[in-house]
Amino acid sequence: MAQDKPRNPMPMQGEGDKASARKFDQAQSQFAKSGKVKGAARAAEKALDGPEGASLEAARKASAKGRSVGKQA
Secondary structure, three states: OOOOOOOOOOOOOOOOOHHHHHHHHHHHHHHHHHOOHHHHHHHHHHHHHOOOHHHHHHHHHHHHOOOOHHHOO
């Protein structure tokens, strides 16, 4: 009888794999239930209205187009 190869406990998965999506969804759900959403929203609003607002807006627009700020072409 041939020896079975040991199974990899962390098999390679492509971009957008189900395991990562599940972890992300769980983390987002926990954050939403934590009661910290309003505070984070206020902090984000302050950042957008502050000196870093322009660079945050540029990053938002780049990500909406599927790019990172450093890879604008």
